[in-house]
Amino acid sequence: MPLDLAVVIPTLDEAANVIPLLQKLRAALHGIEWEAVFVDDNSADGTAAVLREVARHDRGVRVLQRIGRQGLASACIEGMLATAAPYIAVIDSDLQHDESILPRMYERIREEGLDLVVATRENPVEGPAGFTKRRARLSDMGSRLSRLVCRCDLADPMSGFFIVDRRLLEEVAPRLSGVGFKILLDIVASARRPLRFAEVLYRFRPRLHGESKLDIIVGMEYLELLLDKFAGHVIPVRFVMFVLVGALGIVVHLAVLALLFRAGHMTFLFAQAWATLAAMTFNYVVNNATTFRDRRLRGVDFVGGLLIFYLACSVGALANLTFARFLLLAGLPWWLAGLPGAVVSSLWNYGVNAVFTWRQGVRAMRRPWQQKGKECCSADPGNRR
Numbered sequence: 001m002p003l004d005l006a007v008v009i010p011t012l013d014e015a016a017n018v019i020p021l022l023q024k025l026r027a028a029l030h031g032i033e034w035e036a037v038f039v040d041d042n043s044a045d046g047t048a049a050v051l052r053e054v055a056r057h058d059r060g061v062r063v064l065q066r067i068g069r070q071g072l073a074s075a076c077i078e079g080m081l082a083t084a085a086p087y088i089a090v091i092d093s094d095l096q097h098d099e100s101i102l103p104r105m106y107e108r109i110r111e112e113g114l115d116l117v118v119a120t121r122e123n124p125v126e127g128p129a130g131f132t133k134r135r136a137r138l139s140d141m142g143s144r145l146s147r148l149v150c151r152c153d154l155a156d157p158m159s160g161f162f163i164v165d166r167r168l169l170e171e172v173a174p175r176l177s178g179v180g181f182k183i184l185l186d187i188v189a190s191a192r193r194p195l196r197f198a199e200v201l202y203r204f205r206p207r208l209h210g211e212s213k214l215d216i217i218v219g220m221e222y223l224e225l226l227l228d229k230f231a232g233h234v235i236p237v238r239f240v241m242f243v244l245v246g247a248l249g250i251v252v253h254l255a256v257l258a259l260l261f262r263a264g265h266m267t268f269l270f271a272q273a274w275a276t277l278a279a280m281t282f283n284y285v286v287n288n289a290t291t292f293r294d295r296r297l298r299g300v301d302f303v304g305g306l307l308i309f310y311l312a313c314s315v316g317a318l319a320n321l322t323f324a325r326f327l328l329l330a331g332l333p334w335w336l337a338g339l340p341g342a343v344v345s346s347l348w349n350y351g352v353n354a355v356f357t358w359r360q361g362v363r364a365m366r367r368p369w370q371q372k373g374k375e376c377c378s379a380d381p382g383n384r385r
Helices: 015-028 047-055 072-081 099-111 133-146 166-175 183-190 216-231 237-263 268-289 299-329 334-357
Strands: 005-011 034-040 061-065 087-090 116-121 162-165 197-202
Touching: 005 015, 005 047, 005 072, 015 034, 015 047, 015 099, 034 047, 034 072, 047 061, 072 087, 072 166, 072 183, 087 099, 087 166, 099 116, 099 162, 099 197, 116 183, 162 166, 166 183, 237 268, 237 334, 268 299, 299 334
Parallel strands: 005 034, 005 087, 034 061, 116 197
Antiparallel strands: 087 162, 116 162
């Protein structure tokens, strides 16, 4: 029987949920030729090992374990590109999505010739079925912001539960950002034509096992996605974030300088040196947690990366001073001489640190699914039930 539907399920520390989810999917999708594609971000609780044991006896279960890459949206993209199914569903692994509506969603997208069918949460702002008031407010605010880049009037653009036609996926794949956790918004905002879509209502369930992944960093990733859709085709969003962190570092630098020089009565030279070190350390820690979160360094690598960051930024500072002095001697006003020097320093620091500190190399310029002439994932139509 030909494969009809793939269900892509991103996981991170969901070992307690994946078996119950599979049981629910089997019951809901009886009579449909389908496969489950789990994409696990190297979970510490052994989620991938649990799934591989299931996959030994069930050819309809596949496991993609990613090491060194993180992020729900990018996991969904790689999972969707790894299947040959003509229709692809995305569902969370935490059992909060109602899998029983999948057959209805599948029937609508196939019989009505739609690009997309979205499972829309009933009254998510009121939060009667699993949302705390705080999360409901965040979801509502996110939905309002998403309409700035969304090209179709979805009632719930923040939904993480939907079915997409493979033809639409292949159409938008080169433009997908893969940032953050709202892959539906990424897909809709990347489309360059009006989409044919439908919505199916469902009740959002409370989480039974594990912990929610919603935190401040995830919120920042959502804003990064919006920014990427606005200006990512002009300026890399990662570079914008790197510069914004550097701007905060200037504030830290001045605060430490004032504390040591004015309040601590330290000589200006030593105060400036300590302030520079503090600002560089601040920039490294914040960039590691935000700008390069998908390549976050830990343990020994964190210390090694910090040393490389110090060295790279020191060279950038020297380049800044050298270029600015050259322009000043050439007759430019001091402010006009200083600005290009700062730009050169920023470009240098970003480029070198992207390549060496966070070891991104060429991958800093292009995401895996955007590589030309390469297949980042292989579709295996033979590996199904």
